[in-house]
Amino acid sequence: MNFNLSKESVVASRTDIENAFITEYLPSADGDAVKVYLYGLYLSKNIAADVSLAEFSKNVGLELEKITDIFKFWQEFDLVTFTESPFAVTYLPISANYARARKYKPEKYTEFCSMLQNLFPSRAIGINEYTEYFNIMEIYSISQDAMLMIVKYCIDKKGEDISYRYISKVAKDFGSRGLTTCENVEAELNKYVTKTADIEK
Template structure:
């Protein structure tokens, strides 16, 4: 069998082919740093190098942050001209599509004007909705934070509006808090309105369980990070029902100060024994044994009352 290879002795003298479709339709509206990442990746695609190139190396080559490189891949994937695959945690495969072939298969070219007009209208409506929720104009700093969600995290205007509405519903009006929520959503790969609604429903249910457990233990406050980690373990890792956890809380009724570490020990023991319902815990209690004397002993309450009356009369005399 024949194997073919182009010998390149000097990388600077080689050529990287770029489709005009990319230059004319995709490059103008893309962030500059993302274009640099795309072009460098395209060069690697067309070279004979079979060695893996990490995002860290790409970031260093382009004088960018590694997080910016990751954002670039997500951007181009959302544009449909790159596909990112992660067969395992240690490796990632970046697949470049031939854009002309995609056009022949029916992919439509992005219309810069229509996209910009649509985004402009949606963004304008988003700002109106947020200012209505705050009952005041947004400050320059607040506008910058919102804009960073759209440009850096690729949030849609609908997703941004939902995020602000969600935070205000929790009586959190500080944009620094909202920014933390936005970063959390980004880390959890929340990209659409439906993704966010599903996450909110799940979070609300979880926090409702948190407060039920805290209240049962006598705490009238928000749980600490360490306490939520314990409860997450019981609910998510152990898959315990709330009733089962509350049964464990009852074990600490006599303690002056409830202790999450002790409760964790109890619930871990039940989990290892395979208990899934409170009645299994009750059945597992060791039976109390009565001594022969206790079994035979019977109290004659009539005789006791008679002796008490006699004593009372004798005291009066």
């Protein structure tokens, strides 16, 4: 015997989100990652039928590869288990007491961290700030040198006491537009310089 909710009942019901997701994990994710997580959570709690990756992609308006990358991202936080073939996602319980930072090989960003700190000689960069930059580079595939260029641009524009949240916002904008290499980041920044010079004439 099968027990299912009607479409109307599903719409009228609700999907609860643990506060730990908001406090511990949301700050490390971009909008697409949050959208995919929440839609998947909704499906896991309300939809009995299987949903294909193609259907999921259509419903959230994101490319298939982007969705798989995002679920891999959440899997690294131990929030889900994920397989591509067959497409299957299992949501794991969240606990603020056991929240884990995303796993990175320390040697991967050693040089980046050193060069980044050199851009801020008057203050020490904290773990949360480093982690934010690591996550952005991983999610958007921004090269380390390109990320350093973006950070330097923000410092030149706003000063060394700039909030890393501002830098994060700028970097995510670049990443969302596919500006992920030194070459195209430099080209974009040159456009800004040219535009500013024209305005000041």
